[in-house]
Amino acid sequence: MTQAPRRTAVLRREAVTVTVPVALAALLAAAGPAAAGTTGASGVGDPYFPLAGNGGYHVEHYDLTLRYNPTSRHLVGRAVLTARATKKLTRFDLDLKGLTVTGLKVGHDRAEFRRRGQELVVAPRRTLHKGERFKVTVAYRGTPKPVTDPDGSLDGWIPTDDGAFVAGEPQGAMTWFPANNHPLDKSSYDFTLTVPKGRTAVANGVYLGSRTADGRTTFRWRQKEPMAAYLATATIGKFKIKRYTTADGLQVYNAVDPREAAAAAPVLKKLPSVLKWGSKLFGPYPYRAAGAIVDRAPDVGFALETQTRPVYDSAPDLSTLVHETAHQWFGDSVSVTSWKDIWLNEGFATYAEWLYSEQHGGDRAQKTFDALYARPASDDLWEFPPGNPGSGANIFGTPVYARGAMALHALRTAVGDPAFHRILKAWADGHRDGHGTTAQFVRLAERESGQDLDSLFQTWLYTAGKPNQG
Numbered sequence: 001m002t003q004a005p006r007r008t009a010v011l012r013r014e015a016v017t018v019t020v021p022v023a024l025a026a027l028l029a030a031a032g033p034a035a036a037g038t039t040g041a042s043g044v045g046d047p048y049f050p051l052a053g054n055g056g057y058h059v060e061h062y063d064l065t066l067r068y069n070p071t072s073r074h075l076v077g078r079a080v081l082t083a084r085a086t087k088k089l090t091r092f093d094l095d096l097k098g099l100t101v102t103g104l105k106v107g108h109d110r111a112e113f114r115r116r117g118q119e120l121v122v123a124p125r126r127t128l129h130k131g132e133r134f135k136v137t138v139a140y141r142g143t144p145k146p147v148t149d150p151d152g153s154l155d156g157w158i159p160t161d162d163g164a165f166v167a168g169e170p171q172g173a174m175t176w177f178p179a180n181n182h183p184l185d186k187s188s189y190d191f192t193l194t195v196p197k198g199r200t201a202v203a204n205g206v207y208l209g210s211r212t213a214d215g216r217t218t219f220r221w222r223q224k225e226p227m228a229a230y231l232a233t234a235t236i237g238k239f240k241i242k243r244y245t246t247a248d249g250l251q252v253y254n255a256v257d258p259r260e261a262a263a264a265a266p267v268l269k270k271l272p273s274v275l276k277w278g279s280k281l282f283g284p285y286p287y288r289a290a291g292a293i294v295d296r297a298p299d300v301g302f303a304l305e306t307q308t309r310p311v312y313d314s315a316p317d318l319s320t321l322v323h324e325t326a327h328q329w330f331g332d333s334v335s336v337t338s339w340k341d342i343w344l345n346e347g348f349a350t351y352a353e354w355l356y357s358e359q360h361g362g363d364r365a366q367k368t369f370d371a372l373y374a375r376p377a378s379d380d381l382w383e384f385p386p387g388n389p390g391s392g393a394n395i396f397g398t399p400v401y402a403r404g405a406m407a408l409h410a411l412r413t414a415v416g417d418p419a420f421h422r423i424l425k426a427w428a429d430g431h432r433d434g435h436g437t438t439a440q441f442v443r444l445a446e447r448e449s450g451q452d453l454d455s456l457f458q459t460w461l462y463t464a465g466k467p468n469q470g
Helices: 020-030 258-268 271-282 318-326 343-359 365-373 398-415 417-430 438-449 454-462
Strands: 057-069 074-085 092-095 100-106 112-116 119-123 133-142 154-159 164-167 186-196 200-202 206-213 216-228 235-237 240-245 251-256 289-294 334-336 434-436
Touching: 100 112, 100 119, 186 200, 200 216, 200 251, 206 251, 240 258, 251 258, 251 271, 258 289, 258 318, 271 289, 271 318, 271 343, 271 417, 318 343, 334 343, 343 365, 343 398, 343 438, 365 398, 398 417, 398 438, 398 454, 417 438, 438 454
Parallel strands: 057 186, 251 289, 334 434
Antiparallel strands: 057 074, 074 133, 092 119, 100 133, 112 119, 154 164, 164 235, 186 216, 200 235, 206 216, 240 251
């Protein structure tokens, strides 16, 4: 993600020994204080967002059917979640903030439910057994409203003058669909989005087509590769559409607010070359679709790496395009298991900007590093260590982005370019469609470089204040 001023921090596996679903099931089954017995935990135990996500099950697929009226701002939704129990369940939670639930079924049976803050507490008619696959169907309606994050910014379903800007990091998915709302749980998605004729509804993945009848147009999208709920979008507006297929076979779909079209065009023209550059540096692009959503949303103030198709609140500059594109590898395909590790997303995407600059006639990464290190100890760059931001209010702070990128540059300097580039590719490839932690990245870097790097990472990720380079 990039944002000004909040989220723009600078100038503007190893092989997994168990399958991702097994590792995920173990984490979800054990997460949270309520994981004992037959009750799914009301959160996965994230230190910064304790109610985010839910224990006891894994959502394999979301099928979301939405109808939205931008004039009344009224949403009617139906969500069908295909899930698998990771423990015996007599009760489980979904995350859903606001909106009115008008019906809920588990399988073919109506289920009892109640609301408790952001938790939708579900009691199925019969016990669900560990390993059992089940469906949850939730019908809901209302006026979706964004959530206010700990740093004061808006997140989720954000109304615009012609539709909605939908960007869910870190909490906002629950403002528009019931979800297991934590990066730990990744799923495939189908979207069926109906809006008034003349509006376009853009979601993730491959565009499956649209049809217009009775003054409304319905758009269908499919995201097959696993996706965290916060990366889902259903952005709606009056857009100019450009579709094409790249030489590598990627299906590109760009939706641009006409008021931003002139400014966005030169940057979006570079998207294929940026994707090709990233694929060479980080390994194969992880998805079959790509593109951009460029909205006019002056009250938002950030861009987000919504999977396959980042959403921008205005025409992006090239650095922002590079940043959000790099996230498709780092953050989207390789996701964090805890928001505490967000430097793995933002530090990597920021360093991608540095690499792109030095490989395309701009400043070398060392010059950018030196300029940042020259900042006084009182600068907010040194306010907290990026590996331990301390709270949800800090996860989009300058240290996560800029000092996170500095940690990667320090690693590159220590191990040399060949080993560094092997590390980047091995990280993206080994954790593709899954998750990674800082500890796993450190072990991978040590394995690929043959060096003991504990001191380097302790200095750049966990030392309070301005580190001593010597």
